[in-house]
Amino acid sequence: MIDMKFVADVMLGRLAKWLRILGYDTYYQSSCSEEEIHALIREGRLLLTRNTDRAGRTGSKSVLVRGNQVSEQLLGLARELDLRPRRSAWFSRCVVCNTPLLPARESDAREKVPEYVFYQSGNRIRFCPSCGRYFWQGSHRSRMTAQLMEWGFGGKH
Numbered sequence: 001m002i003d004m005k006f007v008a009d010v011m012l013g014r015l016a017k018w019l020r021i022l023g024y025d026t027y028y029q030s031s032c033s034e035e036e037i038h039a040l041i042r043e044g045r046l047l048l049t050r051n052t053d054r055a056g057r058t059g060s061k062s063v064l065v066r067g068n069q070v071s072e073q074l075l076g077l078a079r080e081l082d083l084r085p086r087r088s089a090w091f092s093r094c095v096v097c098n099t100p101l102l103p104a105r106e107s108d109a110r111e112k113v114p115e116y117v118f119y120q121s122g123n124r125i126r127f128c129p130s131c132g133r134y135f136w137q138g139s140h141r142s143r144m145t146a147q148l149m150e151w152g153f154g155g156k157h
Contacts, residue, residue: 004024004046004081004083005024005025005026005027005043005044005045005046006019006024006025006026006027006045006046006047006048007026007027007028007032007037007040007041007045007046007047007048008026008027008028008048008049009032009037009047009048009049009050009051009054010029010030010031010032011049011050011051012028012048012049012050012065012073013028013030014070014073015048015065015070015073015074015077016028016048017095018070018074019074019077020093020094020095020098021090021091021093021095021144021148022083022085022089022090022148022153023085023086023089023090023091023092023093024083024085024093025045025093025098026093026098027040027045027098028098038058041058041061041062046061046062046063046081047061047062047063048062048063048065048077049062049063049064049065050064050065050066052064063077063080063081065077071151074151075151075152078153085153087154090145090148091126091135091141091144094128094130094131094133094135096128096131096133097128097130097131099128099129099130099131101126101127101128101135102126102127102128102129103123103125103126103127104125104126104127104134105127106122106123108127109125109127109134112134113125113134113136117136117138120136121136121137121138124136124137
């Protein structure tokens with residue numbers, strides 16, 4: 001269910017990043033008021049929290065995330081919600097601001113990324129229209145892919 005949308009509270013920034021890597025629309029800010037959280041829940045987002053009181057107040061609109069390591073949190077969430085992220089959705093969102101990435105225009109990418117990246121990655125460079133960051137299939141992405149595979153997310157979804 002890649003259509004599932006989340007709001008992660010202040011204690012779950014790393015989990016939010018990995019959900020974005022998997023392609024899930026995951027709202028996260030380092031500080032977010034109760035009013036903002038409830039507005040995001042009304043938009044159809046599921047609250048991810050480590051706070052038992054907050055989870056109790058929001059009931060079925062939240063998931064109490066357990067585990068201290070992001071791997072435990074992500075795997076627990078995948079089991080509880082039966083998450084099966086499509087591999088084609090991986091790396092489709094900005095890991096910083098959550099915006100869907102777009103293909104970068106060649107002329108812009110040539111100016112914004114290292115020369116060797118431009119020539120190696122060409123038309124596979126992606127751009128975040130919100131924060132202006134560029135993304136490509138480099139060693140950092142390879143390490144993240146290997147980590148996801150190690151955690152069991154490498155199936156053909």
